Amino acid sequence: DVKVTQSSRYLVKRTGEKVFLECVQDMDHENMFWYRQDPGLGLRLIYFSYDVKMKEKGDIPEGYSVSREKKERFSLILESASTNQTSMYLCASRGDRGLYEQYFGPGTRLTVT
Amino acid sequence: QKEVEQNSGPLSVPEGAIASLNCTYSDRGSQSFFWYRQYSGKSPELIMFIYSNGDKEDGRFTAQLNKASQYVSLLIRDSQPSDSATYLCAVTLTGGGNKLTFGTGTQLKVEL
Numbered sequence: 001d002v003k004v005t006q007s008s009r010y011l012v013k014r015t016g017e018k019v020f021l022e023c024v025q026d027m028d029h030e031n032m033f034w035y036r037q038d039p040g041l042g043l044r045l046i047y048f049s050y051d052v053k054m055k056e057k058g059d060i061p062e063g064y065s066v067s068r069e070k071k072e073r074f075s076l077i078l079e080s081a082s083t084n085q086t087s088m089y090l091c092a093s094r095g096d097r098g099l100y101e102q103y104f105g106p107g108t109r110l111t112v113t
Numbered sequence: 114q115k116e117v118e119q120n121s122g123p124l125s126v127p128e129g130a131i132a133s134l135n136c137t138y139s140d141r142g143s144q145s146f147f148w149y150r151q152y153s154g155k156s157p158e159l160i161m162f163i164y165s166n167g168d169k170e171d172g173r174f175t176a177q178l179n180k181a182s183q184y185v186s187l188l189i190r191d192s193q194p195s196d197s198a199t200y201l202c203a204v205t206l207t208g209g210g211n212k213l214t215f216g217t218g219t220q221l222k223v224e225l
Binding site: 033040041042043045048050058090100101102103104105106107 | 145147149155156157158159162201203205210212213215216217218
């Protein structure tokens with residue numbers, strides 16, 4: 001079974017803080033993704049990575065950056081957290097074979113006050 | 114027009130009935146289609162995928178794809194209260210590479 005883990009289930013941060021969200025997968029997947037999910041807006045892609053040290057912007061990259069130093073780990077960084085970044089953050093991974101199915105971690109509910 | 118559209122619901126069905134969830138997409142070149150189930154407060158879980166026209170069955174779930182009409186549906190037979198969740202449709206878009214594009218989901222309620 002694919003296992004994707006995220007560093008925290010719940011996180012509360014203050015405006016202006018630097019926030020790190022970490023994601024680890026154990027299936028040797030090449031591709032990893034960060035989404036945020038908000039009511040009425042669905043899942044929106046922030047960034048993705050198809051290889052170590054490679055990254056591409058998704059649909060809403062503003063205010064975020066990412067890091068992928070090792071194949072199994074993909075980090076999302078909020079350089080200066082703002083209240084409009086309060087959301088559920090979901091990490092996903094997929095291999096290079098198959099039909100593009102993605103497997104999700106449990107999510108991190110981030111609240112910025 | 115949204116790239117992937119779903120009725121937000123809620124769709125209410127009685128226990129034991131067939132639940133029918135629908136999804137339309139705008140890109141004629143889309144090749145792969147996925148259904149995810151998401152319980153409240155949890156992350157999405159992949160339950161079905163389909164890439165050929167027609168039906169694909171897995172237990173109580175059947176995915177149906179009609180590329181000419183650009184819709185994909187999910188049927189849940191013998192619906193159970195444990196099926197109550199939000200169902201997300203996801204599609205690969207032409208030129209989208211690795212990415213999936215998700216609909217906003219349909220909330221299903223199975224009532225006793």
